[in-house]
Amino acid sequence: MTAAAAFFYLFAGFAIASGFMVIAARNPVTSVLFLILAFVNAAGLFVLMGAEFLAMILVVVYVGAVAVLFLFVVMMLDVDFAALRQGFQQYLPIGGLIGAIFAIELILVVGSWAIDPGIVRTPIGQTAASEGLTNTQALGRVLYTDYAYFFQIAGLVLLVAMIGAIVLTLRDRPGVKRQNIAVQNARTQAMAVETRKVPSRQGVEV
Amino acid sequence: MTHLHSVMPTIGPLLPEIMMAVGAMALLMYGAFRGERSVEGVNVGALILLILTFFVVVSGHGKITTLSGAFISDNFSRIMKALILIGSAATILLSRDYFQRERIDRFEYPVLILLCTTGMMVMASANDLISLYLGLELQSLAAYVIAAFHRDDVKSTEAGLKYFVLGALSSGMLLYGASLVYGFTGTVSFPGIVTALNSDSTGLGIVLGIVFIAAGVCFKLAAVPFHMWTPDVYEGAPTPVTAFFASAPKMAAMAMTVRVFIGAFPDVTAIWQQIIIFVSIASMALGSFAAIGQKNIKRLLAYSSIGNVGYALIGLAAGTEEGVRGVVVYMLIYLAMTLGGFAVLLAMRRKNQMYETIDDLSGLSRTHPWLAFCLAAMMFSLAGVPPLAGFFGKFYVFAAAIKAGLVTTAVIGVVTSVVGAFYYLRVVKVMYFDEPREAYEPMPPGIRIVLGLSSALVVLFFLVPAPLVAAAGAAAKSLF
Numbered sequence: 001m002t003a004a005a006a007f008f009y010l011f012a013g014f015a016i017a018s019g020f021m022v023i024a025a026r027n028p029v030t031s032v033l034f035l036i037l038a039f040v041n042a043a044g045l046f047v048l049m050g051a052e053f054l055a056m057i058l059v060v061v062y063v064g065a066v067a068v069l070f071l072f073v074v075m076m077l078d079v080d081f082a083a084l085r086q087g088f089q090q091y092l093p094i095g096g097l098i099g100a101i102f103a104i105e106l107i108l109v110v111g112s113w114a115i116d117p118g119i120v121r122t123p124i125g126q127t128a129a130s131e132g133l134t135n136t137q138a139l140g141r142v143l144y145t146d147y148a149y150f151f152q153i154a155g156l157v158l159l160v161a162m163i164g165a166i167v168l169t170l171r172d173r174p175g176v177k178r179q180n181i182a183v184q185n186a187r188t189q190a191m192a193v194e195t196r197k198v199p200s201r202q203g204v205e206v
Numbered sequence: 207m208t209h210l211h212s213v214m215p216t217i218g219p220l221l222p223e224i225m226m227a228v229g230a231m232a233l234l235m236y237g238a239f240r241g242e243r244s245v246e247g248v249n250v251g252a253l254i255l256l257i258l259t260f261f262v263v264v265s266g267h268g269k270i271t272t273l274s275g276a277f278i279s280d281n282f283s284r285i286m287k288a289l290i291l292i293g294s295a296a297t298i299l300l301s302r303d304y305f306q307r308e309r310i311d312r313f314e315y316p317v318l319i320l321l322c323t324t325g326m327m328v329m330a331s332a333n334d335l336i337s338l339y340l341g342l343e344l345q346s347l348a349a350y351v352i353a354a355f356h357r358d359d360v361k362s363t364e365a366g367l368k369y370f371v372l373g374a375l376s377s378g379m380l381l382y383g384a385s386l387v388y389g390f391t392g393t394v395s396f397p398g399i400v401t402a403l404n405s406d407s408t409g410l411g412i413v414l415g416i417v418f419i420a421a422g423v424c425f426k427l428a429a430v431p432f433h434m435w436t437p438d439v440y441e442g443a444p445t446p447v448t449a450f451f452a453s454a455p456k457m458a459a460m461a462m463t464v465r466v467f468i469g470a471f472p473d474v475t476a477i478w479q480q481i482i483i484f485v486s487i488a489s490m491a492l493g494s495f496a497a498i499g500q501k502n503i504k505r506l507l508a509y510s511s512i513g514n515v516g517y518a519l520i521g522l523a524a525g526t527e528e529g530v531r532g533v534v535v536y537m538l539i540y541l542a543m544t545l546g547g548f549a550v551l552l553a554m555r556r557k558n559q560m561y562e563t564i565d566d567l568s569g570l571s572r573t574h575p576w577l578a579f580c581l582a583a584m585m586f587s588l589a590g591v592p593p594l595a596g597f598f599g600k601f602y603v604f605a606a607a608i609k610a611g612l613v614t615t616a617v618i619g620v621v622t623s624v625v626g627a628f629y630y631l632r633v634v635k636v637m638y639f640d641e642p643r644e645a646y647e648p649m650p651p652g653i654r655i656v657l658g659l660s661s662a663l664v665v666l667f668f669l670v671p672a673p674l675v676a677a678a679g680a681a682a683k684s685l686f
Contacts, residue, residue, distance in 0.1 A: 146274045148215075148273075149220075149276050149277060149337065150276070150336050150337065152227075153340040153341065153344060156227060156324065157340065157344050157347060160318065160321050160344060160347045163234070163314055163317065163318060163321075163351070164318070164347065164351035166314075167312065167314045168351060168366075
């Protein structure tokens with residue numbers, strides 16, 4: 001058994017096990033953490049196939065953004081998972097039946113597929129590697145030359161999304177005290193201190 | 207390091223888009239740094255930018271494809287961009303006073319209109335599926351935000367949310383169709399698709415792809431059976447925003463529809479023609495019958511826009527050069543009629559209260575004779591009464607349809623326009639023969655300009671139709 005195969009079984013095994021734990025874990029935060037583990041293992045599988053760009057993107061986008069977002073949602077929304085699980089026993093037969101039907105259909109469909117042996121033997125990264133480029137370089141060359149136009153418009157789309165989020169949610173709340181360093185520095189003694197003559201036995205109005 | 211193979215592409219034809227994008231970002235920076243005081247300046251700047259871009263667009267000529275074939279600049283894209291820019295500029299003129307009175311005038315609004323317009327221009331110039339989709343998303347995303355711009359108003363936020371959810375669904379359908387077309391032809395560029403379809407027999411995958419793309423574009427056009435969002439969104443969004451939705455994005459959606467079907471699938475007309483005929487007949491029928499019961503003018507104009515898209519699509523269904531010319535002429539006249547109608551709606555204001563039902567128009571001829579005259583002209587024109595502009599719009603599409611052998615569709619179109627005349631003329635009756643109500647406040651200058659120009663086009667179109675029809679003809683010619 002080569003090292004590549006050993007790593008494949010390692011990553012694949014972890015991916016499947018953590019995928020199972022995502023649905024089996026009692027605590028939703030643990031589920032999300034297992035989901036992250038599944039993503040990382042999937043990224044490992046991509047590296048084994050020579051698709052290092054996809055692996056990086058998977059870690060950056062899914063682990064870095066999506067899963068963390070999930071984590072926030074799970075932590076901030078007080079979802080009562082115990083209540084959601086209620087009636088699990090009651091709905092198990094019908095749910096199981098639908099699941100079984102789907103499984104049979106999938107087996108029938110996938111079982112009749114004939115996969116071109118040429119595809120199986122060609123790693124994803126091979127086409128780019130043959131020109132002496134990694135696939136990150138190859139993608140970058142296309143993205144910033146032929147597809148520069150699309151890249152720019154996608155940037156504008158993101159700009160609109162940002163403006164939209166600010167326009168629709170940012171509010172100037174009155175009464176919020178903010179630190180203004182310029183004003184603080186410009187304070188003079190006259191602004192801060194008031195000197196009054198205090199007449200004897202009368203006091204002053206404050 | 208191996209050398210890069212690509213050279214800098216020609217970006218001259220992109221000048222209008224670059225101007226719009228850079229201008230929008232510059233105004234955004236100006237607004238962000240100046241804060242609330244910048245609203246007036248950003249509005250004026252946006253208007254100037256739109257007008258400048260309009261002149262740059264109309265001064266272009268010839269047919270140029272650039273950026274590896276993703277971008278095309280031809281007569282068709284230029285005339286549609288000109289219409290889009292007119293619609294956007296008119297929206298900014300219409301919005302100013304309304305937004306000030308509603309206390310929602312923020313500098314982001316004109317910036318979003320500009321970015322939305324940029325997206326629409328990208329759509330009009332799209333020559334492959336990726337740029338089409340990106341332009342569409344840029345346009346839609348900005349449109350969702352401005353629909354919900356009155357964020358403290360329940361109706362406006364509801365409109366924004368509805369528009370967003372349904373719009374995202376339609377984008378998904380379009381994208382799915384596009385992926386099928388890409389999968390079965392192996393290319394995303396429109397000329398490439400034409401070649402691929404010529405060499406191959408058309409498979410089921412292509413048919414499915416075209417159906418999904420058609421569903422996506424019909425959604426954006428608000429054509430039946432994908433129109434459900436239109437009345438609610440039009441009613442809920444702030445009125446100037448509704449005027450915008452009914453004008454410029456319709457031009458862009460129509461440009462996109464024509465470009466996809468004529469540009470990418472010209473030789474498989476049989477597949478999409480029946481879809482377009484069905485959508486067109488259903489839109490015309492629904493536009494006429496559903497509008498009869500409406501009391502709210504915004505909803506009435508929403509149904510009217512659904513019907514009008516149906517008429518314009520007849521021209522596309524014909525699939526000929528004349529048909530496309532009819533579509534362009536129709537959209538031009540529709541733009542003037544819609545903007546005029548919304549200008550009147552925005553002029554209906556009394557003591558800081560907007561009025562938007564048909565009953566509020568009663569006796570308008572005695573309190574505001576000119577306003578009533580302009581609206582009557584719009585209504586007669588929408589009903590298709592000669593010699594007003596609306597008649598010519600219908601005439602060109604029906605003539606093209608009959609020439610292409612779609613006699614039944616043309617006849618149904620005439621029948622539904624007679625039905626439509628009922629509710630258009632009812633508005634005229636309410637204005638001229640019912641008891642007058644209290645007068646409205648005088649119109650702000652922006653609304654006055656838009657109403658004056660659109661009325662002039664609608665009333666006087668028959669005197670000099672030749673240059674506009676010739677321009678539309680040249681636009682249609684560039685597609686074939």
